[in-house]
Amino acid sequence: MRLERLRLQAFRNYGAVDLSWGPAFNVLLGPNGAGKTNLLEGIALLATGRSPRAVRDPELVQWGESGYLVWGRVARRAGPTVLELRYRLAPAEKRLRVDGAEVASTVAGGGLQAVFFSPEDLGLVRGAPVQRRRFADGLLAQLSATYRHLLLAFGRALAQRNQVLRELAGRRLDAELVEVLTAWDASLADAAAGIIRRRAALTATLEARAAGHYAGLAGGGERLGLSYCPAGLWGSGAMQQARAAPTRAALAELAAGAGPDAAAEPPVLRERLLSVLEVARRDDIKQGATAAGPHRDEWRVWLDGSDIRSFGSRGQQRCAALALRLAERELLAEASGEAPLLLLDDVLSELDEERRRRLLSLAGRDSQVFLAATALHGQALPPGSTVFAVEQGRVRPAGTEVR
Amino acid sequence: MIYPEPVARLIDALTRLPGIGPKTAQRLAFFILKRPADEAQALAGAIVAARTQVVTCSRCHNLTDTDPCRLCSDESRDRTMLCVVQEPRDVAAMERTREYRGLYHVLHGAISPLDGVGPDDLRVRELVARLHDGSVSEVILATNPNVEGEATALYLARLIRSVTPAVRVTRIARGLPVGGDLEYADEVTLSKALEGRREL
Numbered sequence: 001m002r003l004e005r006l007r008l009q010a011f012r013n014y015g016a017v018d019l020s021w022g023p024a025f026n027v028l029l030g031p032n033g034a035g036k037t038n039l040l041e042g043i044a045l046l047a048t049g050r051s052p053r054a055v056r057d058p059e060l061v062q063w064g065e066s067g068y069l070v071w072g073r074v075a076r077r078a079g080p081t082v083l084e085l086r087y088r089l090a091p092a093e094k095r096l097r098v099d100g101a102e103v104a105s106t107v108a109g110g111g112l113q114a115v116f117f118s119p120e121d122l123g124l125v126r127g128a129p130v131q132r133r134r135f136a137d138g139l140l141a142q143l144s145a146t147y148r149h150l151l152l153a154f155g156r157a158l159a160q161r162n163q164v165l166r167e168l169a170g171r172r173l174d175a176e177l178v179e180v181l182t183a184w185d186a187s188l189a190d191a192a193a194g195i196i197r198r199r200a201a202l203t204a205t206l207e208a209r210a211a212g213h214y215a216g217l218a219g220g221g222e223r224l225g226l227s228y229c230p231a232g233l234w235g236s237g238a239m240q241q242a243r244a245a246p247t248r249a250a251l252a253e254l255a256a257g258a259g260p261d262a263a264a265e266p267p268v269l270r271e272r273l274l275s276v277l278e279v280a281r282r283d284d285i286k287q288g289a290t291a292a293g294p295h296r297d298e299w300r301v302w303l304d305g306s307d308i309r310s311f312g313s314r315g316q317q318r319c320a321a322l323a324l325r326l327a328e329r330e331l332l333a334e335a336s337g338e339a340p341l342l343l344l345d346d347v348l349s350e351l352d353e354e355r356r357r358r359l360l361s362l363a364g365r366d367s368q369v370f371l372a373a374t375a376l377h378g379q380a381l382p383p384g385s386t387v388f389a390v391e392q393g394r395v396r397p398a399g400t401e402v403r
Numbered sequence: 404m405i406y407p408e409p410v411a412r413l414i415d416a417l418t419r420l421p422g423i424g425p426k427t428a429q430r431l432a433f434f435i436l437k438r439p440a441d442e443a444q445a446l447a448g449a450i451v452a453a454r455t456q457v458v459t460c461s462r463c464h465n466l467t468d469t470d471p472c473r474l475c476s477d478e479s480r481d482r483t484m485l486c487v488v489q490e491p492r493d494v495a496a497m498e499r500t501r502e503y504r505g506l507y508h509v510l511h512g513a514i515s516p517l518d519g520v521g522p523d524d525l526r527v528r529e530l531v532a533r534l535h536d537g538s539v540s541e542v543i544l545a546t547n548p549n550v551e552g553e554a555t556a557l558y559l560a561r562l563i564r565s566v567t568p569a570v571r572v573t574r575i576a577r578g579l580p581v582g583g584d585l586e587y588a589d590e591v592t593l594s595k596a597l598e599g600r601r602e603l
Contacts, residue, residue: 145590156550163516176522180514183558187550 001112001338002368003043004080005073010065012038013393021368022386028372029398030390036372039395040116040343043370046072046083047114047341048142049096054134057087057094066090074112077338081111113142113340115329117347121321125308129298136299139206139328140198143335147198154191158290160184166288181281188293189273195294196230196269203228203299209327210320217326217358218319225302232276232292318350326362339367348373410436462533464509464526466491474498474507481505483540487530487559489513489547497545505543508533513551514558522558530559534567541571548577548595 002023008014013035028036037053041060044052051060061068067088074081084097096103098111123131140147161184168177207226214224276292277284284290301308301320308320332340348356348371356379372390381387387398406414410432417428435443459465460472467473474480474494484505488494494507510525522528533539542563546552560572578596579588588596 146594149591153550157554160516160550160554167516179561180516180521180558182561183514183554184516186557187554190553 001077001336001341002075003072003112003341004075005071006039006043006046007069007071008039008042009069009071010062011042011068011070012060012062014038014042015062015393017393017395019388019395021370022384023368025382025385026368026370027376027381027385027387028370028390028395029374029376029387031374034390035393035395036390037118037345039390040345040370040372042070043072043341044114044116044343046070046085047112048138049085049094052116052118052138052343053120057092058089061087061089072112076111083112113332113336113338114343115325115332115340116343116345117322117325118345119347119350121325121347122314122318124321124324125301125312125317129296132299133295133297135324135328136199136202136206139331140202142332144198147195150191150194150198154188154195154294157184157187157191158293158295161188162289165285165290168285169288185274185277188290189270189277192273192293193270196233196273196297199230199294199297200228205331206324206327209330210323213323213326213330213362214319216362217322217355218316219354219358222304222316224308224320224323225305227300227302229298229300230294231296231298232280233272319355322347322359329367339365342367342369344369344371346372346374348377348379349375353377353379459509463494463507464511464529465494465507479504482538484543485530485533485539485541486543486545488545489552489555493545505541506539510546510555513546513555515551525555527559527562531562531566534563534570537569539570541573543573543575545575 003021005018005020007016007018009016019039028039030036041051041053045060051057057068067086069087070085072083074083082097082099085094086097087094124135137147137151141151161181164177164181164184168174168181171177203226207224210226211224214222273292277290280291303312303316303320306312308317312320329340329342347359351359356377360379360382389396389398413432413435414425414428417423417431418425420428423431435446456468457466458468458470460467460470460475462471462475465472465474469476481504484503485508486497486503486505487508487510488497489510489512491509494509497503497507508526508530510527510530512520512525514520514522514525534542542559544556544559546555546559556574560574563570563572576599577592578599579585579592585593
């Protein structure tokens with residue numbers, strides 16, 4: 001797929017821009033703070049409906065404006081599509097239109113797929129669990145509308161359950177309220193079982209792909225591993241989160257009763273979650289929060305069997321993060337049959353020349369690429385690259401690189 | 404305010420209606436002012452009459468102008484079936500099917516702790532009371548297929564089973580719209596339909 005045109009209005013530091021992109025390699029050159037990342041963010045927003053920088057919509061609106069517009073024309077194999085994402089500050093409203101027809105921006109996708117590489121990706125490997133959850137959720141949400149629905153339902157059920165927990169904190173013997181809690185437990189377990197099963201299935205494919213890319217990037221003999229640790233399912237105490245990686249067999253057993261594409265959620269997993277919630281109930285009430293569930297899940301990244309978070313070098317961690325992103329790209333491409341856009345935000349400066357070359361050759365295969373950089377570090381660009389100069393919220397075509 | 408006091412008051416009153424912002428309220432107010440006086444009189448009369456004459460039915464808690472309501476007093480309806488819905492407008496939707504011949508029970512909402520709505524704020528106690536005389540043999544839970552509606556249905560199912568175990572509790576199915584093509588159904592609906600498949 002190709003993004004042919006992008007219009008931004010009152011978005012970040014752009015008052016109004018209207019840009020036509022090259023079909024292959026687009027390079028955005030400019031000093032720090034010029035707005036290169038904001039352009040990539042706009043493209044990513046059109047693809048996923050949310051900012052890859054985990055920023056809330058009000059912060060995306062240009063200072064003093066009442067809302068933003070991101071508009072794009074996409075060429076897909078099936079034909080051209082026009083996507084329009086409008087956000088209004090007050091009263092807050094976000095609307096996505098695909099070819100003029102409104103779709104629920106939170107549930108339905110618009111047919112544009114993009115992978116965002118940023119220097120903060122190091123956090124995928126080094127950072128807090130929330131960063132790995134966001135990565136997995138972002139990828140699964142692009143792959144499946146059902147997953148987007150499950151995430152929304154889970155978030156809502158969790159908020160409702162926590163509210164009941166807080167109400168119960170004062171009066172423990174309120175039998176009616178305990179019954180209400182039981183109803184929310186069931187709702188929560190339904191959505192959670194669906195999320196956990198899909199995360200477990202994703203982990204297996206993601207690991208295989210990421211390991212391949214890691215070998216390609218690092219060029220060494222170490223093997224990258226990835227394991228999924230659903231919170232609370234294997235804890236000894238109810239409040240204790242299982243941080244130890246479960247065995248593959250244990251995960252498979254829980255997901256039994258449903259094939260990877262079956263619609264019904266595995267009953268074993270749902271029952272296990274219900275009993276975990278019941279055992280943890282008293283502590284949950286004390287805390288006013290739900291301890292077990294996909295909102296606390298964790299992944300561990302391994303290099304030849306040792307935890308890369310504690311034992312990996314910075315270079316190894318960076319390669320692992322890139323490998324995860326490249327695996328994301330591959331899975332998206334397989335699902336849609338078309339290569340997703342690649343948004344590379346200032347990632348070259350962090351790599352040595354050999355890895356730079358490898359990344360660009362890996363990335364450049366059939367994808368339309370958007371590369372933001374302050375300088376090219378002498379890196380030769382593929383023939384037919386289009387260069388744009390970005391400065392102070394203005395973007396100007398700076399010619400086609402013929403080298 | 405730049406408008407005469409009575410006009411400003413009218414605009415203010417209209418703004419309180421759901422879905423009406425200040426601009427729409429102004430447009431409505433000036434429309435009313437332009438029309439003949441008796442039309443305004445008729446509108447005001449209709450509002451007051453509806454508000455004073457409509458009550459909730461003491462049995463099913465639907466909105467009605469007679470108590471018990473026409474549905475509850477209709478002798479031809481099947482008194483062994485009770486369909487539980489969230490809102491009065493859901494009764495109207497079910498009635499449009501002309502298929503359902505049982506009685507209704509309107510909850511007036513769904514359980515939502517975040518909005519401060521618990522079973523006590525709904526007509527749950529009244530529902531249980533209706534089941535005690537043994538005339539109802541099946542309760543159909545037709546709350547909305549969203550998170551709150553599902554939790555409410557789960558809550559009611561457990562409650563009814565514990566209080567009146569003889570009563571059969573069912574939940575309406577979720578699935579595909581009739582007359583549509585499979586390929587246009589959204590993934591979520593389709594997977595729910597798959598989940599609720601049955602043998603032929």
